[in-house]
Amino acid sequence: MRIVHQGFDTITLSIQANLPPELFDHLEDEREKAEEARAPRPVSYGGTDFDLLPHGGNGYRFILKGGPLDVTWFFKKPNARDPWGIRLTLGSTLLATQGLGYARAYIDKTLARLGIRYGAHHVSIARADFCVDVLAPEFDLVPENFVIHSHTNRADHLTAEGEDTRSNGKSGRFTSVTVGKMPGRQVIVYDKRREVIDHRKPIWWDIWNANLERDRLAPLDPGERAASQVWRIEIRAGKDLLKDRWQIRQWAEFDALFGDVVAEAVQKIRYCAPDPTDTNRARWPNHPIWDLVAATSESDLTEMRSHVDPQKVKHVHREDHVRLIMALLTGNATTLAALEGVSETNLADHMARLGERLREAVRADPERAANKLDEAKGRYRFVQ
The missing domain is CATH 1.10.287 (Helix Hairpins)
Incomplete structure (x- = not known):
């Protein structure tokens, strides 16, 4: 059992700024063309390249995709009464391959090229997901081994006879367990290997193998499940947890406190090794996979990356x-x-x-x- 990747998986933030008039007019013209074609339209502006979707959503006039590094930008129509005109989501590919520091520099560079000025106090972080991928071929996910507060929700996902079903105790192999709800705290354990194959995300084999190569270990073979079974433990922090519980809004607060957010999550929600001699579940020891995850909260989370070019x-x-x-x-x-x-x-x-x-x-x-x-x-x- 060993960690083959650790780092941020998704980060969503809002920026207190609006589109300059010239950029708004440019995007408005391009969106009309995208709507006519009913397909995303390539857009270049100020040295940046995007795919402009033919629709908006959730109050945002424009939605732009930033290519395979998986960044999505949302822009509102400029409105003096609504200064929070920009929202973006940093996806897992960018964060896993390049790290959070690169991602933040990418945001600054992109907005500068678009002619949008903002300061550190204009950022509001709405969500952050941190994940640890563990190579654990012999690990068997058992929902009842979670020790959680009695008021905390838990959802189990079962694979039975080749089909995915929601389950409350049927026979089969559990592929995921979700504890908690967003926009608060949520912890998910799931079969990442299965998800990578089912959803065609081949880059993750390169990410895992790059980390193994760094440690001079043999690469994973996607065709050999017995030797390449990777489980993901993901800690999701929504805006209610970040802002109400931890007072995290801007990058400085995030850098100082997010390690504690992860540490608290794996303390309040634990995956344990059952002790048949002790009926008090709260005294059960952590499963070794949980201790691996807990140890990551003591690292510098902001610089975790796989170094994939x-x-x-x-x-x-x-x-x-x-x-x-x-x-x-x-x-x-x-x-x-x-x-x-x-x-x-x-x-x-x-x-x-x-x-x-x-x-x-x-x-x-x-x-x-x-x-x-x-x-x-x-x-x-x-x-x-």
Whole structure:
């Protein structure tokens, strides 16, 4: 049992600032085009690049995505009566590969390029998730081994016979347990390996293996569950916990106190090793996996990262897209062959001839083909 990653998973914050008029007008024009196309639109401004979604949401006029490093920006229509016009979410890929210090510098640089000025006192942190990934092939998640306050909620997620179900005691393998509720404190233990495979997040194998390589250990093989079972313990702190319990609003308070937030969470919610001779659950000792998590709160949380190069992130995302599109191409070409009555023995020749038919289609309408190519290059420019 060993830690293969530790660091922030998600951070959400608001900024007391509004869009400059020139930027608002630019985004307004681009959003009209995105709405007409019903698709995200590549947008560049001041040396920054985004994908502008064709819709807003939750009071925000514009939603922009920042590429594979997983940053989402939300901008309101400027309003003098509502100074908190910007919200952003730092996703797990950026935080895991580059660390919180890089992420904060990225925010400053991006807003400066957009012509938005703000100070440290204009930041309000709304949520912070901290995670520890543990390689523990023999670990078995048992919901009843949690020791929690009687008023604290707990939800269990069970995998039974290959299907995911909500459960209160059916047979099967538990894949996650959630304790607590947002926007307060929430602790989740779940099968991260399963989530990475099910939701197509291949970059996490590189993150885990980069940390193992640093310790001169063999990499994980995704195909060998018995040797690559990773469990994630995630501590989520919502705005009620941060602001009401800990008085954390700005980065200085966050830096000084968030380690204590994590330490308190793993003290108030414990995963234990049951003692059959003691009926008082409060006296049960921590499970070793919980002691590993507790020890991380004593580290410098702000600088945790996996040292995976950003170009590696792009490469992994690009290769994943290539594999997916090739699978779709093969499937569509095989379906076409079936519709055209191609026999199994002639299938390979049919595929070869299909390439010639595609070439003729491009030659028949080169302008349309060029437009489609430009659209695709814009859509995938972040992973080129």
